[in-house]
Amino acid sequence: MTTFAWKNLFRKDSKEKSVLETLKNTHIFGSLNKRELRLVMQTIHVRGYTPGETIFVQGELGIGMYIILHGRVDVLARTQSDSDESQVVTQLFEGDFFGELSLVENQGRRTATAIAATETSLIGFFKPDLMEILERQPQTGSKIMLRLAEVLGRRLKETSVRLTELKQETSKAPGRSSL
Amino acid sequence: MTTDSRRLQIRRLNRLRLAGFFLILLFWLASVLIVENLLISTLIAFVISYLLSPVVNRLERQGFDRLWSTLWTFTVVGVLIGVTGFLIFPKLATALVALQKEAPTYITGFSRLIEDIESHLRAIFGPLFSFDLRELAESSLTQGSEAFFNEIPRFVKQTLTVMILAPFLAFFMVKDGRSITRKAFNLIPNHIFETTLSLQHQINHQIGHFVRARLLEALIVGLVTWFGLVLISFPFSLLLGIFAAVTNLIPYIGPLIGMIPAIGIALVNGSSNFDLLLVFTVYAVAQIIDGGLLIPFFVARLVNLHPVTVILVIIAGAQFMGVLGMIISIPVASTLKVTLETIYRHLTESRI
Numbered sequence: 001m002t003t004f005a006w007k008n009l010f011r012k013d014s015k016e017k018s019v020l021e022t023l024k025n026t027h028i029f030g031s032l033n034k035r036e037l038r039l040v041m042q043t044i045h046v047r048g049y050t051p052g053e054t055i056f057v058q059g060e061l062g063i064g065m066y067i068i069l070h071g072r073v074d075v076l077a078r079t080q081s082d083s084d085e086s087q088v089v090t091q092l093f094e095g096d097f098f099g100e101l102s103l104v105e106n107q108g109r110r111t112a113t114a115i116a117a118t119e120t121s122l123i124g125f126f127k128p129d130l131m132e133i134l135e136r137q138p139q140t141g142s143k144i145m146l147r148l149a150e151v152l153g154r155r156l157k158e159t160s161v162r163l164t165e166l167k168q169e170t171s172k173a174p175g176r177s178s179l
Numbered sequence: 180m181t182t183d184s185r186r187l188q189i190r191r192l193n194r195l196r197l198a199g200f201f202l203i204l205l206f207w208l209a210s211v212l213i214v215e216n217l218l219i220s221t222l223i224a225f226v227i228s229y230l231l232s233p234v235v236n237r238l239e240r241q242g243f244d245r246l247w248s249t250l251w252t253f254t255v256v257g258v259l260i261g262v263t264g265f266l267i268f269p270k271l272a273t274a275l276v277a278l279q280k281e282a283p284t285y286i287t288g289f290s291r292l293i294e295d296i297e298s299h300l301r302a303i304f305g306p307l308f309s310f311d312l313r314e315l316a317e318s319s320l321t322q323g324s325e326a327f328f329n330e331i332p333r334f335v336k337q338t339l340t341v342m343i344l345a346p347f348l349a350f351f352m353v354k355d356g357r358s359i360t361r362k363a364f365n366l367i368p369n370h371i372f373e374t375t376l377s378l379q380h381q382i383n384h385q386i387g388h389f390v391r392a393r394l395l396e397a398l399i400v401g402l403v404t405w406f407g408l409v410l411i412s413f414p415f416s417l418l419l420g421i422f423a424a425v426t427n428l429i430p431y432i433g434p435l436i437g438m439i440p441a442i443g444i445a446l447v448n449g450s451s452n453f454d455l456l457l458v459f460t461v462y463a464v465a466q467i468i469d470g471g472l473l474i475p476f477f478v479a480r481l482v483n484l485h486p487v488t489v490i491l492v493i494i495a496g497a498q499f500m501g502v503l504g505m506i507i508s509i510p511v512a513s514t515l516k517v518t519l520e521t522i523y524r525h526l527t528e529s530r531i
Contacts, residue, residue, distance in 0.1 A: 042358065045376075047369060050192065052185040054370065063377045126373065128380035132357070136239045 019046060019069060019123060026067050026097055028125075028147045036140040043129040049116035058086070058113045062102035064126030068094050071120025076113040086113055100151055103127055193368035200366035216340045222507065223341060224348035228356065229390040231256065235353050249354045253346065267417070274418045275331070282324045288447030290317040374522075381517050389510050396473045397424040400465045404437075407461030411454075414444065423465065428506045430489050434469070438462045484512060 023029045023037055023044075032040065046069065049055060056062060058078055066073075072093055076086035089112065092098055102108045103125070134141030211217050231252050238248035293316045360379065367375050401424025408416035419441050426437035438459075445458050484492070489509065496508025 043361075045361065045364065045372075047372065049369060050185070050189055052182060053189050056373070061373075061377075063373050124372070126376055128376060131380075135236050138240060 015046060015069070015121070016041070019044070022067060022069050022095060022123060025095055027151060028065075028097070028100065028144060031143050031147060032140060036137065036143070039133060039137055039140055040125075040144075043125070043132050045124040045126070045129075047122050047124050049120045049122065051116060051118050051120075053116045055114040055116060055122065056099065056110045058110050060110045062099055062105075062108055062110045064102055064124060064129070065097055065100040066114070067097040067123040067125070068092055069121035069123055070094050071122075072117040073098070073120060073122075074115045074117045076115065077111075091117065100148060101155075103130055103148060104152065193370060196366050196368045200363065203363060203366070216337060216344060219337075219503075220341045220344040220348060223345035224352055225386075226390055226394070227345060227349035228352040229387045230394065231349070232353055232387070233391075245354055249350060252353075253350055257346070270417055271421075274415055278415060278418065279328050282328075285444065285447050286317060286320045286324065288449075289320060289443060292446055293317075378518060378522075382514050385513060385517050386510055389513060392473075393428055396469055397427045399473060400424055400427040400434075400437075400469050403465040403468055404461060407464060408441070408458075411457045411461065413441065413458060413461075414448075423462070425506075427469065429493060429502075430509055431486070432493070433505075434462070434466050484509070484516065488512065 020037060020041060023040060024032075029037065029040055047066075049071070055066060055073065058076075072091060073096075074088050075090045075092060075098065077089045079085045079087055098114060099110070102110070130141065130144065133144065211221050234252045234256075235245070235248045238251060239245060243251070364372070364376065364379075401420045404423040405416055405420025408419055413419070422440060423434075423437035426433040429436065441458050441462065442455070445455050450458075489512075492508045492512040493505050496504035496506075496511070498504070500507070
């Protein structure tokens with residue numbers, strides 16, 4: 001584990017290529033050209049996590065999103081709002097991203113807990129980084145914002161569909177009013 | 180591996196990272212404090228970088244890369260300062276020489292003024308008033324002015340070192356500051372990473388705005404005072420304008436300190452009440468512009484410190500570092516306030 005830590009702390013540019021590749025393949029940064037991606041590379045944070053290490057906790061203030069460079073992340077949610085018990089709701093793999101809502105929310109809180117399931121490397125992209133890009137190269141920032149809006153819109157659509165399905169299921173259940 | 184031993188390992192790793200981060204911070208602090216002129220050069224470099232970063236960012240937005248944007252900005256500003264210095268320094272030197280020549284006259288005049296006050300006090304309090312104010316004032320003024328003029332060569336030497344070192348440091352702060360910070364942030368443990376990043380961003384934002392606003396304020400107050408004193412043909416207008424600008428950086432009491440030398444000179448010269456009123460008007464106009472226009476728009480909304488806190492902080496700053504402490508105490512206090520507020524929010528509101 002110590003080796004992992006040292007590697008993570010002082011490994012320089014060996015990961016650069018895979019970071020660039022991962023960024024290019026992430027929808028939010030997908031429309032950026034090489035020069036714009038280089039600016040994003042200057043702003044992001046590559047973080048290493050050991051198995052079982054918490055990335056963030058449900059209810060905590062969040063300031064940004066993570067992209068999985070390699071490894072696996074378990075996403076857990078509390079079974080009830082006042083309960084301490086959580087259950088895994090989804091598993092995320094290389095190239096997946098999560099926590100993007102915090103990039104646009106003011107004082108936004110994490111809606112789930114994320115834990116590294118294996119040795120994991122994440123690319124962290126946070127609100128101050130987005131602000132820096134918007135300040136230094138607004139065109140690049142706008143492209144990212146547009147893609148971010150697309151992602152959030154898609155998530156909203158998915159949630160709406162799911163909510164409608166749930167409502168339909170509830171109304172079909174015996175002894176329930178259709179209202 | 181069991182969950183407990185994993186947790187233990189994660190905790191150990193976090194401690195290791197944090198220790199590394201604090202070691203680097205400590206090393207940096209120690210070098211800044213030990214190496215001569217480095218502390219003041221670093222502080223000035225921070226101020227320069229906060230002033231010039233927006234310009235560099237603006238150039239970067241036009242398509243220039245960071246290095247060229249920084250180079251252009253520093254070159255243009257350097258040339259501008261050079262030209263201004265070339266125009267102002269001879270005048271400043273002449274004013275200083277004149278002040279040195281006339282210092283004994285002013286000291287005698289000031290002593291006479293004190294003597295008058297003393298005789299009035301004796302008339303009121305009689306034998307109860309047993310201080311020799313005149314001698315006290317004369318000796319401390321003579322010693323003070325001698326020390327001031329003796330210190331000038333050392334001050335100039337120190338200024339030259341700082342003038343070379345500060346822009347050099349500032350250049351790299353503007354060009355590479357973000358990447359250096361990012362590298363240092365690699366050592367921050369994961370569980371406090373987001374909080375620390377958010378904290379650093381808020382502090383940076385707050386100090387940046389504060390530095391720019393206060394310097395703009397000081398510059399305008401200095402210029403208004405200078406022009407006003409030139410208009411009423413008051414002696415040492417340039418020196419007094421610079422003094423008013425510098426003291427204006429000290430909140431609340433700074434403007435009063437800035438006015439004292441001019442009022443003193445007017446009283447010693449035996450100026451008429453009308454002349455005194457004119458001098459007072461010049462400083463009042465500068466303060467009205469400052470308080471009525473500059474502070475509401477640029478400063479007040481940036482640092483929401485209670486006036487009592489401000490006074491206490493200034494006193495503490497003065498005790499630790501003298502005039503420099505008075506000037507930097509407010510940004511330091513506002514930094515502490517943002518830090519504590521963010522930590523408090525993180526601790527109390529981290530869960531729903």
